[in-house]
Amino acid sequence: MHTVNLGILAHIDAGKTSLTERLLHAAGVIDEIGSVDDGSTQTDSLALERQRGITIKSAVVSFVVDDIAVNLIDTPGHPDFIAEVERVLGVLDGAVLVVSAVEGVQAQTRILLRTLRRLGIPTLIFANKIDRRGATYDQVLQGISTKLTPATVPMGRLRDPGTPGADFTLFDGADAEFTTRATEVLADHDDGFLTEWLDAGTALPHPRIRRELAAQTKRALVHPVYFGSAATGAGVGPLIAGIRELLPTADGDANGPLSGTVFKVERGPAGEKIAYARMFSGTLHTRDRLRFRGDDAEKVTAIDVFDRGAAVHRASVAAGEIGVLRGLAGVQIGDAIGESRPGTTHRFAPPTLETVVFPRRRADLGALHLALTQLAEQDPLIDLRQDDVRQEISVSLYGEVQKEVIQSTLAEEHGIDVGFRETTTICIERPTGTGASVEMIGKGGNPFLAGIGLRVQPHSGVDFRLEIELGSLPSAFVKAVEESARETLLQGIHGWRVTDCLVTMTYSHYLARQSHAHGTFDKSMSSTAGDFRNLTPLVLMSALQESGTEVSEPLHRFHLELPADALGTVLPVLARLRAAPGTTTMRGSSCLLEGEIPAARVYELQQQLPGLTRGEGVLDSAFDRYEPVRGAIQARPRTDRNPLDRKEYLLRLRVAGR
Template identity: 50%
Template structure:
């Protein structure tokens, strides 16, 4: 059996969910076509999705193309829910990028294009809405570098992809488009309408013919990825290699059930029960436990309070549960002020969290002003430690931590295994995982200035215990105390998020635009100017981007556009 795990990605309102609906209908999975406007689509099952007409949570549906089984993964298009798209990209064999024939390539389209290329995800382009007034599919295809309309007259363009394709073209042989697509050298482009069904049969044929199928390696060691977690803690898992069976033990947990089956083989996706401690993005079996983040982290934060002060604990538990379903809803407690804060991508996400708390948990809440998140980094190296039985240390444990600048949050163990209480942690790997958890929990409470601590490396340089009195709780309580002291020793610097921007506008507006950029804290680079248009790029503090967007129409006579994406963190001036 051949399996293809297919993602549908797009800028919001390009017709992504409508295409999903059309594919399911044409395959006979659903009896009638649903409508996004009417809130009757198969994959937008949440009440909020139906009301808002947008996808919020990744949904999975299955259909067949001949002998091929396609697990279709419908992802959100709104940028506030980019974290859902990130998790889907980790489990795909291929993708369809949907672009509107009317609006063309939009800001989110460009973000997705860059990411699909960087991750080398085999991709087809579907230019949708050709039935709408103002549609210009040829113009849209021309906006996407690497997209090749799949008609005979474009084989010369395909031949430029590599030497093998050129040889096939010169000898009048068929070019292997599937190979070029699988290697992410080209993105075959199709056009049609998800509403009328025009062009869908051709797209379906290309999905089966040109996108690579999931590798079938049932005899290999298990390797699987968790890409979605439901409210009941059931985990959606994609198996890359090996087999996951009911009653398999994963760490100290056991798979108790898999919806509709007793095992998942390579390439298969299933809803797995019993793994209540897994987190989104976790790898089950071999492989990297937490792969590098694909998209930018959220850069906004807001305080949330229950309308009824007596329900603060209920709110805390509800937000913890939501954060378990989406780790980029980063929840932190400002202990000094006693405030609960959540990190956000934007205002729509904030509204969704508010409505979810009301509808699913019966909690009416209010949000404070949305502010820009900052990050604390260590300035240098700092060290702190305690020895059991000395200097008033109340814990029967020895622990020393070294803090220094790093990338992300890294934890290393630099002590002999015999210095670790193996009767508590069983393996050095379990000790490492526990210390990393304690470190991340401590940093999430805020550093010396109250912000999350990041870009830091923490190394355990000394460890000791007193059997059988030492427990895991001793290390759990020591870690945050020692980190506070080590950070004070290292010093920290507060950093603000910075976006990279690109402005396009009419050539006669270049001088005014460049002169205005410093007002917004932007640092421009040398512009590119042509006879009709200019492009100016640079960096700008995330908190000032909205000001630039509001000012741009006046600077460019209403003809300018700006794209921006997270570029990193930089120290706050002064």
């Protein structure tokens, strides 16, 4: 039996969780369809998911279509949880992108299809809610073509849209509408097919068009479009047939070298880690040992594999399958099982907001840190920052809804009541020039038995290089300097993470291992890795001060659709929010405005937009790049020992060493 690992993606409220329920029901996995409103669906298991009717965590279910096993992964639609979607993309064979036939293409829909196309993930488009008042056919197809991609092929016709009896029937070989549209789109992406069509001098046979459609869909060149209703089941049968015919099945050799990826980690009832992994090659067995980092290998104690809607115990999980693994206490999201695979970089922008989380009861501070650490294991982009001086913990965010999720999770799962400070924007620092600093043993108040010279300069990415003679410094000391330098760059002169910086070690000196006569090793006479680790922040920050740094803030590119007569009202607001409008395209009584806006002002624009546009404005924004801050530079409170203040830094080191 072949396997397809299928992602269901959509803008919030487009109906993807309801579609998941309908697919499971159509395949005979469940007898009764659950309701998002009632909180009875198979994939929304968190209390907050059931309360709010939104998906927060990805969930895996399965069903069988003829000889194909489908592992279906339901993903969040709210943009605040885009990191959860990101982790799923790397394990998919194909995707279904759900669009509302009432609202049409929405902001998150654009971001998702752009990403799916960039990654080459074969995708079908399903226009849901054809039974709802306001559902359309031509307008939705036009919106998909103009706002998403023209490389689409409608797969059938819609009858009685906007009524409870709305239905969708597939085109067949006699439909000239399908033949013409499909042939033109397919010819745009394959010169050989174009030549075949021109040589024929007439319409190509329907089976030939279907074969080419399947081939190009599997190469993510074109996207078949289906219509239907998850509520009534209309159009779901044709969609299932499309999944079977048009999407590729998982490849990979079950007897090949072991290779897989962990894309989700959660905690079981007893607090144990449970890892979800997609296998790309080889077979993983219970009692096999895996090494993720360091020298210690961990044993897989149990494996579940998804089969017809349920996770069942198996002795192994093979290439193409998704397994639920237990016994791996040190596993983290993104870990490779066996051989690592290329292309595991972020598909979406990192979070650009952060806030301080504080316990309502001071006595819960320690428990809060432990609980947030566990949450960060399940969502690495939470990125905790512990400030021991102020006794504060900061977390990074994509948006305000994440606060509610964190607050609810901490209360329900850990019994901790928390509050939040004001959300702030995460900036970065970049060196603006070249700076250098040197500390020598026994000179200039250097209390460490280490000599270090470092030079910093602008660079693409963060890198560490050596200009000292190879072998002149023990490798353990070099490693200590590099690790300390990278850690120090997490907080630059203004407290922000330093990026695009090359650190070069230009000088080194150490005292070889020594001891008193007939005595044991004496670290007061000999250099240690700790000497180099502790001296590095002082040298590096001194070099950064000489080079200077520029603070940059995240900038979003936005697309704003609004009534044409509201443009004059919106433009002054955009100016006040420091947005830079770009091109304006008129579309009858509406217009599309594109431009750039600081990430810090996006939420404010979202809040004001309904009142400015009579509720008709649609905003789509996504991180684009970092730009230098204009005006006053906001400093970020430091959470380290503050190597910018030599006296304070050395004092804290002494206190910590007692």
